[in-house]
Amino acid sequence: MKRDYTTVLQLTDLHLFADPAGLFNHINTRDSFAKVLSHIHQHYERPDIIIITGDMAHDGATETYRFIAESLKTFSAPVHYVLGNHDHPENADQAYPLEWVTTSNHCLLSDWQIILVDSNNHPMPDSYEGEVSHAELQRIKALIAQHPDKSTVIAMHHNLPDHNDRGINFEVRNHQQVMQCFEQLPAIKLVISGHVHQEFMIVQQGICYLSTPATGYQSLSKSKCITNDAPGYRWLKLYPNGRFETDVRRTNIWAS
């Protein structure tokens, strides 16, 4: 039977290295990434679209971006991405686009559109904060005006409301301005992000703001203890009329 929804797989904060032995906060992120992909293959249907919300290559190497592409080829689904604060834009540009990895920051579906937003405007040294430029906000408004019949997902690396419980500013520096802008655009149903390496959901003014666990290192808890949470990923099911379902899966949830 034909499905009436589109499945979107969100992966985030891979922090991979060209060196297979590379560690990020004592985690071999390549091993962890491989376990996540294997978990998806074993336990879930094939995604229609894959969205990566940044921090793909911790070492920023072109070879690492190529490795990510090769790893995702088996899904036979188009891959869209935004870059995170740890990424290297020029080296990503060396690796992409490929036949299955697009550099397009817009994905048009039958009932929905996904707008991939750069949240790395004006990066500041030693800051985890992001920023969304005026030009990006104008682009979002224009796309929504151009496709008035479609519901919208925004995908970005940094967070809009505070998705962190450690007292560090991880969100977008101009988040108030961006959120006020989004609240004037009822087509926006969902904002998906990464960056905090934790799962959060905040619903505000009819918009669902989500952050998703990393495929590798999971952030410390509020008490600064190492969390026992396993690496994970997010599914979205986008139905007609703006309805959606979403869920986070972690590699230790389903025993194989």
Ligand SMILES: [Fe+2]
């Ligand atoms: Fe990250």
